[in-house]
Amino acid sequence: MKxxxxxxxxxxxxxxxxxxxxxINRRSYAIRLDEFPLEFGEWKGEKMPVEExxxxxxGTESVLSRHYTNKEGKAVSYTVVYSEGEKTSMHLPEVCFxxxxxxxxxxGKELIRIKGEEPFDLKVNAFSGKLAxxxxxxxxxxxxxxxxxxxxxxxxxxxxxxxxCRRKSKEAMVRVGxxxxxxxxxxxxxxxxxxxxxxxxxLPEYLExxxxx
Numbered sequence: 001m002k003x004x005x006x007x008x009x010x011x012x013x014x015x016x017x018x019x020x021x022x023x024i025n026r027r028s029y030a031i032r033l034d035e036f037p038l039e040f041g042e043w044k045g046e047k048m049p050v051e052e053x054x055x056x057x058x059g060t061e062s063v064l065s066r067h068y069t070n071k072e073g074k075a076v077s078y079t080v081v082y083s084e085g086e087k088t089s090m091h092l093p094e095v096c097f098x099x100x101x102x103x104x105x106x107x108g109k110e111l112i113r114i115k116g117e118e119p120f121d122l123k124v125n126a127f128s129g130k131l132a133x134x135x136x137x138x139x140x141x142x143x144x145x146x147x148x149x150x151x152x153x154x155x156x157x158x159x160x161x162x163x164x165c166r167r168k169s170k171e172a173m174v175r176v177g178x179x180x181x182x183x184x185x186x187x188x189x190x191x192x193x194x195x196x197x198x199x200x201x202x203l204p205e206y207l208e209x210x211x212x213x
Contacts, residue, residue: 031170032206033064033082041198043068045078058091068195076178076195082207083171092152093140093175094127102131109150110139110189112196122200125150128185137188138177139196143170143207170207 038045045068055061062082069075094104107127114122124139142149176195180188 031062031082031209033062033080036064036066036080036206037202038066040202041194042071043076043195043198045069048077070191070194074178074191076176076191078195078199079175080203080207081173081175083173093125093138093177094129097127097129097131097136097138100131102129102136104129105135112139112193114200115197116201122148122196123150124196134179135181136177136179137185137192138175139192140173140175143172143174143203145170146204170204170209172207174203 038047045066048065048067050063050065055063058081060082064078064080064082066078067075068078094107098104105128107125110124110126111121112124114120122141124141126137126139128135128137130136142152176192176199178188178191178195
């Protein structure tokens with residue numbers, strides 16, 4: 001019964017998103033994703049090129065692809081895909097990873113403690129995988145408005161709900177990943193937790209849409 005309800009919700013979400021976003025997306029918007037800082041905390045980054053075929057597959061050119069390194073020389077890949085309405089295709093990172101020839105070793109959820117004046121736990125999707133001879137730990141989540149969501153179908157639901165309420169909410173998928181050696185999974189987790197604590201509070205500013213009209 002639970003699966004039937006989920007399918008019904010998904011179908012309604014898709015129908016609502018398709019019908020309602022057409023009117024909302026007629027306006028021309030721009031975001032400042034490409035202005036996201038290259039340096040913060042102990043991290044220094046560089047822009048990574050995105051192939052044209054990737055833009056075409058995703059249906060959006062609002063893609064941030066960065067490679068950040070900390071003072072210990074450890075690297076984190078950081079990708080943000082911003083949704084431009086119904087034409088954007090959000091590919092799950094696990095699917096992309098296996099399409100590239102990788103093998104999923106484990107998957108689940110993780111809680112990341114976001115520090116600050118009002119600390120809270122950010123729930124993220126997590127998987128580790130092996131590609132060629134390298135192992136990678138990946139965390140990712142979706143953003144719809146001010147919500148951070150791990151469930152793909154909930155993302156569809158909230159997207160449709162905001163469209164129904166005539167709200168133009170920012171939508172994105174955020175992926176962070178780091179390679180690790182045998183026995184280094186715990187350090188990889190700490191590395192991603194440190195990185196997420198730096199980027200999570202500042203990312204919303206660069207996803208705000210500006211009406212170009």
